[in-house]
Amino acid sequence: MADPMRIRAQLAGDKANVRVLMAHEMESGQRKDSAGNLVPAWYINEVTSTLNGKVVLTAEWGPSVSKNPFLQFAIKGAKAGDKVGVSWKDTKGESRSDEATVS
């Protein structure tokens, strides 16, 4: 099971700056191991973010997003105490959801 994400949601005026750090290998499918075999691609290809359960952002990623991906975005109209959820799904069908509170 994948490690938890680190999510920070900070209120700035009427918006919340959200910063997410995910733990994932993000294999591109281009790399070879020491025996010269191609390492199969394994990366996060779907990211969804919610504010109090309502979807505010969906993103699709390719293999060229860095290992242990970082994502920053801002949600409009967020208030202190609101719940920001982030979930991802990778090419092996694994997924992970985590939540943070706006402060």
Next chain:
Amino acid sequence: MQTRRETLKHSAIVAGLLASTGLFPQFAMAAVDKAAFQAKSVADVLKALGAGAPVESKDVTVGGPDIAENGAVVPITASTTLAGVKQILVLVEKNPAALVALFNVTDSVEANFATRAKMGQSSDVYAVAVMADGKAFFAKKEVKVTLGGCGG
């Protein structure tokens, strides 16, 4: 009389609209996006997404280092001040597949994203804003990658 090319283009636009409203079946949406993520060039990505030819715009900004010491972790920001943005794309021109990330913008989020990308070699980095009407605007910036260099 529509040519086959036009028909394909229109169906891709309709597919995009449906996908953005959430009415589109999941599997079909995945098919459209897969093509975009496999496309080799910036123009091919936009074609796969059903967007028009991109126009350079001052209202779109792309940020990144002038020189990236480590091509595996290149911080890139993409933002726009244009209203009516549907998608923000981040592209690295000389990667094996140009499209790095695609963000579906809703009314609740700002069209301003930061993430980190892998880059195989020095290349132009693009931020593309795809509008709801299919128009596309872009900004580009050259990022030099000094893999294994002394960091100067």
